[in-house]
Amino acid sequence: MKVSISVGSAYYDGNNWDGLVEYVCAADQLGVDSVWSAEAWGMEAVASLGYLAGRTENIGLGTGIMQISARTPAATAMSALALDRISNGRFRLGLGVSGPQVVEGLHGEAFAKPLARLREYTEIVRMAINGERVIYDGEHYVLPRRGGEGKALKLAIPPNPDLPIYLATLGPKSLRMTGEIADGWVGTSLIADHADILLDPIKQGAESVGRSLDDLDIQVSSQVDVSDDVDALIDKYRPSMAFTLGAMGSANTNFYNSAYSRAGFGDIAAEVQRLWVARDKPAAVAAVPDELVLAAYSIGTTDMVAERIRALAAAGVDSVRLGPLGKTAAEQIAHLEMATDLVHTATATPSSSRSVSR
Amino acid sequence: MSEGAPSARLDTRRKNDATLSIGVMSLGVDDGFLDYAREAEALGVASVWTAEFRGFDAFSPLAAIAAVTDRIELGTGIAQIGARSPAMLAMNAMGVQAISDGRFLLGLGTSGPQVMQGWHGAEFSRPIQRTRETIEIIRLITSGERLAYDGEIFQLPLPDSAGVSIRSIASVPEIPIYIASLGPANLSLTGEVADGWIGNSFFTDTSAVYFDHIAAGAQQAGRSLTDIDLTVAASVEFTDDVEEAGRRHADGYAFTFGAMGSGSTNFYNNAFARQGYGDDVAEVQRLWREGDRAAAAARVPIEIGLGTNLIGPVDTIRDRLRSSRDCGVNTLRVNPIGITLDARVAGLGQLMELVDQINSEPVDDATPGDTARNDISKAGRSS
Numbered sequence: 001m002k003v004s005i006s007v008g009s010a011y012y013d014g015n016n017w018d019g020l021v022e023y024v025c026a027a028d029q030l031g032v033d034s035v036w037s038a039e040a041w042g043m044e045a046v047a048s049l050g051y052l053a054g055r056t057e058n059i060g061l062g063t064g065i066m067q068i069s070a071r072t073p074a075a076t077a078m079s080a081l082a083l084d085r086i087s088n089g090r091f092r093l094g095l096g097v098s099g100p101q102v103v104e105g106l107h108g109e110a111f112a113k114p115l116a117r118l119r120e121y122t123e124i125v126r127m128a129i130n131g132e133r134v135i136y137d138g139e140h141y142v143l144p145r146r147g148g149e150g151k152a153l154k155l156a157i158p159p160n161p162d163l164p165i166y167l168a169t170l171g172p173k174s175l176r177m178t179g180e181i182a183d184g185w186v187g188t189s190l191i192a193d194h195a196d197i198l199l200d201p202i203k204q205g206a207e208s209v210g211r212s213l214d215d216l217d218i219q220v221s222s223q224v225d226v227s228d229d230v231d232a233l234i235d236k237y238r239p240s241m242a243f244t245l246g247a248m249g250s251a252n253t254n255f256y257n258s259a260y261s262r263a264g265f266g267d268i269a270a271e272v273q274r275l276w277v278a279r280d281k282p283a284a285v286a287a288v289p290d291e292l293v294l295a296a297y298s299i300g301t302t303d304m305v306a307e308r309i310r311a312l313a314a315a316g317v318d319s320v321r322l323g324p325l326g327k328t329a330a331e332q333i334a335h336l337e338m339a340t341d342l343v344h345t346a347t348a349t350p351s352s353s354r355s356v357s358r
Numbered sequence: 359m360s361e362g363a364p365s366a367r368l369d370t371r372r373k374n375d376a377t378l379s380i381g382v383m384s385l386g387v388d389d390g391f392l393d394y395a396r397e398a399e400a401l402g403v404a405s406v407w408t409a410e411f412r413g414f415d416a417f418s419p420l421a422a423i424a425a426v427t428d429r430i431e432l433g434t435g436i437a438q439i440g441a442r443s444p445a446m447l448a449m450n451a452m453g454v455q456a457i458s459d460g461r462f463l464l465g466l467g468t469s470g471p472q473v474m475q476g477w478h479g480a481e482f483s484r485p486i487q488r489t490r491e492t493i494e495i496i497r498l499i500t501s502g503e504r505l506a507y508d509g510e511i512f513q514l515p516l517p518d519s520a521g522v523s524i525r526s527i528a529s530v531p532e533i534p535i536y537i538a539s540l541g542p543a544n545l546s547l548t549g550e551v552a553d554g555w556i557g558n559s560f561f562t563d564t565s566a567v568y569f570d571h572i573a574a575g576a577q578q579a580g581r582s583l584t585d586i587d588l589t590v591a592a593s594v595e596f597t598d599d600v601e602e603a604g605r606r607h608a609d610g611y612a613f614t615f616g617a618m619g620s621g622s623t624n625f626y627n628n629a630f631a632r633q634g635y636g637d638d639v640a641e642v643q644r645l646w647r648e649g650d651r652a653a654a655a656a657r658v659p660i661e662i663g664l665g666t667n668l669i670g671p672v673d674t675i676r677d678r679l680r681s682s683r684d685c686g687v688n689t690l691r692v693n694p695i696g697i698t699l700d701a702r703v704a705g706l707g708q709l710m711e712l713v714d715q716i717n718s719e720p721v722d723d724a725t726p727g728d729t730a731r732n733d734i735s736k737a738g739r740s741s
Contacts, residue, residue, distance in 0.1 A: 017457050042499065042526025044446065047453030050421025054392065070446035072478040075415065075438075082414035085387040086422045104521030106505060107443035108514045134477065143479040149623065150475025157386075157413035253520070 001309060001347040002033035002319035003340045004219055006064060007048065008040075019329035024052050026333040027059060030340050033319055034060030034092065034219075036186070039067050041106055045094075046079050053087035061087050064186045064321075065096035065168040068121045069109040073141065076121075077128035081155075084163050094186045095122060096168035100253060115174050116140060122165060122181055131159025166217070170255040172201045179205025184217035187317075189244075189256045191295045192308060194263035195315030203316075219319040220312060224339040225299040233299045234290050241293055242285040245269050246276020265292055306346035313347045377717040378683040380710060381405035381433070381589060381691040384423070387414050390699045395423040397703045399430040401710045405463065407435035407691050412477055416465075417450045424458035432458055435556050435591075435691065436467035436538045439488060440480040444495035444512060445505065448526075448533075452500060455531040465556050466492065467538035470619055486543050487511055493535055493551055502530040536589070540629040542571045549575025554587035556691075559626055561665040562678075564633045565685040589689040590682065593667040594709055596695070600670045601660070608663030609655040615639050616646020616654050635662060668692075676712045683716060 005027050007020055024035050035052065037045040045063040053061055061083060066076055076095070084091040097103070097118050100111035120138040127134050133154040136143040144150030166184035169175050178185050179202035190198050203213045227233050244256045245268075257269045268289060275284035294300065298308040298320070312320060322339055324332040382398045384406050385391040395406050406423060410416040416434040424432060432454060437447060447464070455462040468474070468485040475482050491509040499505055504525045507514040515521030536554035539545045548555050549572035557568060573583040597603045614626050627639045638659050645654035663669070668678040668690075682690055695705025 039449070040527055041524045042449060042452065042528035044449035044453045046415070046418055046450060047421040047457055050418040051425040051457045054422045054425035067446075069443070070449075071442045072440075072480055074412070074477045074479075075441035078410070078413065078415040078441075079418055082387055082418035085414065086418060100520035101522040102524065104519035105515040105524050106445040106521070108445075108512055108516050108521070109443065110516065111520065136479075141479055144476035145479045145481070148475035148482060149471040150477070150479070151472045153412055153473065153477040155412055 001313045001317065001343050002219075003336075003343050004034040004036060004060075004062075004319045004321045005032055005336065006036045006038065006221065006321050006323050008038050008323065019332075020048075020324075021052065021055055022329040023324055023332045023336070024059070025055055026329075027336055028056040030337060032059055032336070032340060034062050036062045036064030036094065036321065038064055039070070039098070041102055044070075046083065049083050049091070050086060053083065053090070056087075058090075060090050060092055062092035062166065062186075063094045064166075065094040065098075067098040067102065067107070068095055068118060069098065069103040069107045069111070073121050073124035073143075074128050074134065077125045077155075080125070080129060080163060081157065081160060084160055089160075089162075092164045092166055092184065093125070094166040094168060094184075095125070096186070099248075099255075113140065115171070115177065118167065118169075118174065119177055119181065122167065126165065128155060129159060129163050130161045131155045164217070166219070170198070170259045175201035176205035176208075178202050179207075179211070179213070179216065180209050182216060184219060187218065187220040189259040189263075189296070190220045190222070190312075190315075190317070191260075191263045192311035192315050192317075193295060195312070195317070197262045198259065199316050213316055217319065218317050219321055220317045221321040221323075222296070222298045222308070222312065223323055223325070224305055224309075224320070224335075224342065225297065225325060226302055226305055226338065226342070227299075228301055230300050230304070234293045237293050237297050237299060238288045239281075239285045241288045241296060242272055242276060242281070245272040245288070246281075246284050260292070260296075268292060302342065305342060309343050309346045376683075378679060378687065378713055379404040379689040380706075380713055381407055381431075381689050382706065383435070383591070383691055383693050384408045384419055385694060387419050387422075391419060392422060392426050393699055394694070394702060395430065396426055397699075398706060399427045401703075401707055402714075403430060403706065403710070404689060405431035405433050405691075407433045407465070409435055410438050410441070410469075412473065417454055420454050420462065421457060424454065424461065429461070431461045431463055433463035433536065434465045435536075436465040438469045438474070438478070439466050439485075439492050440469070440474050440482065441478050444492040445499060445514075447492065448496040448499040449528075451496065451533045452526070452528045452531055455533060456528065460531065463534045463536055463554065464496070465536040465538060465554075467556065468544075470625065471623055472619070484511060486547055489537065489544070490547055490551065493537075496533065496535065499526050500531060500533045502526060534587075536587070540568075540625045545571035546575035546578075548572050549577070549581070549583070549586060550579045551575075552586065554589060556589055556591075557687075558591040559629045559633075559666060560590045560592070560687075561633055562681045562685045562687070563665070565687075567629075567632050569686060583686065587688050588686060589691050590687050591691045591693075592682075593669075593693045594675065594695050594705065595667070595669045596672065596675060596705065596708065597669065598671050600664070600674070603669045604660045604664040606663070607667050607669065608658040608660045611658045611662055612642055612646060612651060612655040615642040615658070616651070630662070635659065638662075672708075672712065675709070676716060679712055680716045680719075 037048045039045045049061045080093040097114035103111045117140045120141045135152045164183035167178045167182040168186035169178045260269045325335040326332040408416040416437045420432040451464045471482040504523045506523045534553040537548040537552040538556035539548045630639045694702045696702045
């Protein structure tokens with residue numbers, strides 16, 4: 001199993017930037033597969049990777065994700081090709097739809113039909129990156145724009161048809177589309193014991209176009225945190241799960257909430273969201289059961305974490321994505337070293353995976 | 359990020375109009391672009407500028423340059439308005455600003471309808487109003503305000519939607535905004551709202567064609583021309599064969615006049631017409647359209663090649679630098695001088711020596727907008 005790391009977006013506020021660079025450089029040395037930036041309200045995914053490309057040698061650089069409604073498909077292709085060239089081919093383009101609050105609030109674009117928009121957008125980005133003349137007549141995107149002076153144009157620089165495109169998706173139809181058209185999946189909310197709920201649609205989509213799940217890089221976020229005080233760990237991550245179920249997205253559209261619902265936690269997810277929306281955060285946090293926290297994160301004793309990691313690998317996950325843990329860069333690097341070692345050892349070979357315990 | 363640092367730098371750029379600064383155009387993302395930026399910084403170059411066409415975006419290369427430099431300012435020259443939402447422009451700007459310790463300058467331009475509508479599939483209507491509103495939205499976001507905007511083009515959040523009026527989670531940076539403008543209305547907008555001007559197609563002896571409009575816009579906002587950082591693009595070529603080099607640079611304009619823009623919209627042609635070359639430019643465009651590119655190139659007056667660039671022996675280049683400074687230009691954004699990295703660094707070094715020389719000279723009380731006549735351009739003016 002590969003290890004990848006997420007550097008989010010809030011982190012590269014000027015204050016924390018130097019420490020973050022140190023963390024990523026250490027990850028590069030530790031053989032971490034890839035580092036993923038993110039976009040939120042006020043922070044974007046491109047600048048950090050451009051900088052990190054100049055400071056690292058081997059680590060893959062991915063956007064996890066770029067919001068499609070924030071840029072034209074051509075603009076996204078242009079950033080992707082620049083980052084690809086700057087990093088000597090280490091770039092991976094992760095795309096996602098974000099949510100209506102941000103898309104309609106911040107970018108002023110309609111959010112309706114996100115699945116169809118993501119498909120058309122990805123197709124156009126691919127055309128542009130491949131160096132094809134961009135002519136597209138979709139339901140949501142028409143290029144050149146009708147009734148204007150626009151010309152059908154193509155890249156003015158060398159293309160890169162091999163540039164991998166990852167999609168961040170969660171709903172059954174969008175997962176299926178990921179299997180059809182993407183090179184990788186930027187996954188969240190995957191519970192190893194119910195992995196088929198998310199991975200089967202990807203597999204079906206891949207098979208529908210003559211590919212298989214193996215043709216995609218399946219990457220899933222699951223923080224690794226090791227301690228013998230398991231109860232304390234559960235309490236540490238319970239608020240995070242409550243936030244995911246309650247606060248992400250709107251009351252009508254919370255992709256994470258519905259993904260956990262499909263994994264059998266529907267009643268719990270609904271109750272946590274109800275309490276959160278009613279502004280009773282303590283009750284919302286308390287309503288998250290131990291079982292869900294233990295299933296969603298790779299936390300516990302070393303043996304428990306190794307078991308979680310092996311379960312993810314067995315389910316078909318190629319890469320586990322970790323976040324920085326600790327206040328200082330030194331703490332974060334120490335955690336990453338431990339976690340990378342644990343993940344690699346747990347999944348190296350059948351014999352070594354059985355022997356992992358410390 | 360140290361608070362107030364960008365503001366101090368901005369003051370230096372604006373107020374110190376007795377000296378000329380040099381900025382360099384970045385080399386795209388070719389091999390060596392990072393080395394070139396590093397060498398430029400070591401030579402005392404003030405800023406490095408990226409462009410955006412149908413290739414690499416303007417922000418990623420600056421982020422990479424930020425990783426290998428400490429002092430040089432990083433400008434987009436320009437980022438295309440309309441290729442991203444105004445909010446994403448703000449976010450891109452804040453991203454590079456956060457990782458460069460406040461060295462970023464956001465240069466914006468409208469591009470043209472062919473690229474905007476063709477390549478991006480975006481609207482191009484009302485480009486000046488679009489620029490104004492985009493800048494207002496960027497400033498709302500970067501000032502840490504909740505985003506609510508009711509413009510003629512942009513309404514945020516989108517009316518009757520699930521959109522939320524959001525405040526940026528990023529720390530509040532100062533983002534100097536530059537506008538690339540050529541026409542009177544856009545120049546006026548630049549004077550009214552921008553921190554700097556990204557100029558090109560510029561002759562020192564007709565600087566008033568641009569500066570009068572920028573000054574008028576500045577005045578509307580209770581400011582003056584000296585509040586705007588005035589930057590101008592130029593190629594530099596050290597040569598004794600002025601005729602050959604001037605002719606070659608003139609030839610290069612045939613594409614600009616003939617192929618850029620559409621029949622109805624060529625911002626460059628209009629700008630040259632306002633500087634006295636209307637008949638020439640129309641004729642070049644006609645010849646190009648008829649398919650006779652050689653004749654079109656030959657028809658470009660050599661004065662255009664010589665007047666918009668710095669071409670000639672060392673003494674001429676020094677004079678041209680001086681006239682740029684004396685007419686009010688704060689920064690020359692120069693193209694790479696030569697083909698190899700070594701040649702480019704050597705040429706830049708030679709240029710920086712000349713700049714140091716003229717900057718240490720006693721200065722006449724020339725004020726921006728003065729039409730300090732340039733001999734080369736004037737002598738050969740055909741009209």
